[in-house]
Amino acid sequence: MTFVITQGCCDDASCIAVCPVQCIRPRPGDPDFTTAEQLYIDPATCIDCGACMDECPVSAIYSEWDLPEEFSDFLQINADYFATNPIEESSPADPVRRTLPADRPELSVAIVGTGPAGCYAAAELSDIKGVTVSLFDRLPTPFGLVRAGVAPDHANTKQITKRFNGLFSRPNVNAFLNVEVGQDVTIDELLQHHHAVIWSAGASDDRKLGIEGESLAGSVSAREFVAWYNGHPDFADQEYDLSGKRVVVIGNGNVALDVARVLAQPVEALAKTEAADHAIDALRESSVEEVVVTARRGPEFAAYTTGEMIGLHHVDGVRVAVVEDEVASAVRDVPRVAKVLGPALEAAGAGEERSVTFRFGLTPSKINGNGAVQSVTFQHADGSLEEIEAGLVVRAIGYRGQEVEGLPFDEQAGVIPNVAGSVCDPETGESVAGIYCSGWIKRGATGIIGTNKADSAETVDSLLRDFGAGRLPTPEYDVAHLATLVLDRCPDLVDAEGWQRIDQAERKAGRRARRPRAKLVTVDELLAASRAG
Numbered sequence: 001m002t003f004v005i006t007q008g009c010c011d012d013a014s015c016i017a018v019c020p021v022q023c024i025r026p027r028p029g030d031p032d033f034t035t036a037e038q039l040y041i042d043p044a045t046c047i048d049c050g051a052c053m054d055e056c057p058v059s060a061i062y063s064e065w066d067l068p069e070e071f072s073d074f075l076q077i078n079a080d081y082f083a084t085n086p087i088e089e090s091s092p093a094d095p096v097r098r099t100l101p102a103d104r105p106e107l108s109v110a111i112v113g114t115g116p117a118g119c120y121a122a123a124e125l126s127d128i129k130g131v132t133v134s135l136f137d138r139l140p141t142p143f144g145l146v147r148a149g150v151a152p153d154h155a156n157t158k159q160i161t162k163r164f165n166g167l168f169s170r171p172n173v174n175a176f177l178n179v180e181v182g183q184d185v186t187i188d189e190l191l192q193h194h195h196a197v198i199w200s201a202g203a204s205d206d207r208k209l210g211i212e213g214e215s216l217a218g219s220v221s222a223r224e225f226v227a228w229y230n231g232h233p234d235f236a237d238q239e240y241d242l243s244g245k246r247v248v249v250i251g252n253g254n255v256a257l258d259v260a261r262v263l264a265q266p267v268e269a270l271a272k273t274e275a276a277d278h279a280i281d282a283l284r285e286s287s288v289e290e291v292v293v294t295a296r297r298g299p300e301f302a303a304y305t306t307g308e309m310i311g312l313h314h315v316d317g318v319r320v321a322v323v324e325d326e327v328a329s330a331v332r333d334v335p336r337v338a339k340v341l342g343p344a345l346e347a348a349g350a351g352e353e354r355s356v357t358f359r360f361g362l363t364p365s366k367i368n369g370n371g372a373v374q375s376v377t378f379q380h381a382d383g384s385l386e387e388i389e390a391g392l393v394v395r396a397i398g399y400r401g402q403e404v405e406g407l408p409f410d411e412q413a414g415v416i417p418n419v420a421g422s423v424c425d426p427e428t429g430e431s432v433a434g435i436y437c438s439g440w441i442k443r444g445a446t447g448i449i450g451t452n453k454a455d456s457a458e459t460v461d462s463l464l465r466d467f468g469a470g471r472l473p474t475p476e477y478d479v480a481h482l483a484t485l486v487l488d489r490c491p492d493l494v495d496a497e498g499w500q501r502i503d504q505a506e507r508k509a510g511r512r513a514r515r516p517r518a519k520l521v522t523v524d525e526l527l528a529a530s531r532a533g
């Protein structure tokens, strides 16, 4: 399988930056980079991680399996480029062929969390002959942040679920959805039924600003706001006050951009996506005219990625604005800044559209309000203060891992201490037998979906090394025994078939409204759909 770059390629090369095997050509600096009609992916080198597709600002990259008919010629066009321009200086990645030791031909692994980290780990493991995987999630739906984090208007990114969905029909993968590990079944019990447990449940908390007014009504974390508009059952009944004219977003990472885009774009565009109905209804009534995205440092240190920022300029009905004094020198001196903020600097003044204004060099010092947010006070580098009025403040300063009962935790970093995914005691450095981790709880809340592929592969390699060395004791019981135990405790367990029924129900409801899916947003609705038919 390969990814294919098609007609819409904008040559901005953001895909090249994220490609772990450097299979995209020509690269900046190559003789034909500036004259090439488009960029091309070498099918012989591509490891189908999908990182380029996630990063592509113009959605011009497709997996070979999902290539639209009108782009079918591009599979060959991409391949042809390498017939005359073979990749010489970066050797293709060796395909990984993993096997179990001949004297221990069976391995069972429980994976907690079905987001990208869990799914990539499950994919790596279930490819190996003799391996059985049990996939756990506390929600009745899988895919973690792909479902509840990726912005609904990034439909192409959400297509990664097509690949993950294949896991659920593999005969050696058992799905235990709507089962909370730690509550319904303990980690020790998982270890009694498996050789190993991989904790891949992500980062379920937020970084804190630590300033006065942070917990005022109307000061909300981006994590919750994003989960709300994506229809996460835990946040479906949240209400956000969108009656003010301005929203201030603190932080300027990709999550800040997602929030700003969702708030600023015309609701008709969002209504064609899989955004939750309650969010579309609330945004239809919104009075917001301006979203101000604030960063404490200069534009050259912005946390958003180039592709995402370029993409924002292409959103119909949204005007990107900057304050000239804050960006002019960086636009002049730093090419990346020129590319992403130059157009905003040159753009004419206010129009009909809602604006997203990027501000720089503003450190938040206090959120003001009498019971509810009214404004934010920022400090400039020279010590002077500026107050920006806002009806809502969204704190988009990063996600943070939470301690898991029974596992060691690095409070400072918000991660489970580990060596290459093998969980270890921070005091002694010794491995905790049979326990592994992958994803944001392993490395912190950084990287995009494809980043988790290599991350989970590293964890799987550590696990297999320990198994091969005989360090993982044979479990007392088999997985069938666990299935009986879990079903006994969780009669509302959702298995692979149950998830497929939910998926089909959502897609069917979406088709009627010409949307990819219409999400069910309460656990009761999801369980009803899982049993229907």
Ligand code: NAP
Pocket (backbone or CB within 6 Å): 054, 055, 207, 208, 209, 250, 251, 252, 253, 254, 255, 256, 258, 295, 296, 297, 301, 302, 303, 304, 305, 308, 363, 364, 396, 397, 398, 399, 445, 446, 447, 448
């Ligand atoms: P992030 O990229 O880490 O950005 C956090 C932002 O918060 C930065 O601007 C940071 O500024 C700021 N910040 C941190 N502490 C602050 C403080 N005390 N006061 C003021 N500002 C503060 O986090 P994120 O946006 O949550 O994204 C998390 C990861 O998910 C990233 O790797 C991101 O690329 C990824 N993601 C990707 C996509 C996509 O590809 N479409 C979408 C969403 C998320 P400093 O730089 O000054 O620290």
